[in-house]
Amino acid sequence: MQVPIKEVVSIFKRNIERDKLRNTPSRITILKAAYSHKGHFNAETIYNTVKGDAQSVSLATVYNTLELLQKYGLVRTHKFSNQHTEYEATLGYAQHDHMICLDCEKVVEFCDPRIQMIRETMGELLEFEVEKHALNLYGHCRKASCEKAL
Amino acid sequence: MQVPIKEVVSIFKRNIERDKLRNTPSRITILKAAYSHKGHFNAETIYNTVKGDAQSVSLATVYNTLELLQKYGLVRTHKFSNQHTEYEATLGYAQHDHMICLDCEKVVEFCDPRIQMIRETMGELLEFEVEKHALNLYGHCRKASCEKAL
């Protein structure tokens, strides 16, 4: 269920036109770089991906643009246990949550329909309009490949 | 269902002895300060609470000790959307999750038994021993007191 990058760009352009912001090469470059990563990435990753290319960008612009993309719902942000903010593309990817191994820090994605029910129940009960959520399960994976951090 | 602080201290001491670590005044002070806060707090909060007291501590020690308390299951840590790590006491407090208002940043606690089922299902499916989880719902509260951040 991949969405063509052209369509993503076109959605982005529609958003910035509506907001009377500017369609700059840097922004498009960062958007494309964000969608070229399969899983999670951070600002530094994008910066390094693009650095050296014809259209390279500054780290500050990466941060600014990722925030813009988040406002438009084109990327999600996560705070796992490490220091920096992790991002991921949303369009064409199913809503999902994360299981994180406390030993090897592997991150596995999963879906469970019951989370949607919890959102609805709690939204009603607490009188919130729930917009998004983050569910992280932390544990120990039983894979042989799991290398204990210590 | 408050647990007397004496009991908390005694549990802490038992852990320290088992690990052959040292029972220092600073550690006890920080433990007590952590349990004197009702909700969430951060390292700076603890530091300020204790600063000026007979037994004051350094910020570095606060961080070290909070990490130790987390290992012993005496505090939980959270990363909401703001910069710093938030902590909360666990003993005597029911396991719960958080609803966060994107406008006024209010945090409301809730419980939903279905989260336990998700933990079990996903632990089995993905072959993880789930140890803990964090579920944050983000949305807009409909209270009059809600002041839009902007």
Added chain:
DNA sequence: TTGTGTGCAAAAGCTTTGCATGTTG
């Protein structure tokens, strides 16, 4: 006494900001 814990200040890491310069519409 011995090694662990503490405090202080400096360093580190991620993110934001200020300002002069470039570019878009």
Added chain:
DNA sequence: CAACATGCAAAGCTTTTGCACACAA
């Protein structure tokens, strides 16, 4: 051409680290 966006470097914040001194066991 006016306003917005960018790049660079510096500042900001939270958290970690190094080292000399203090102190629990």
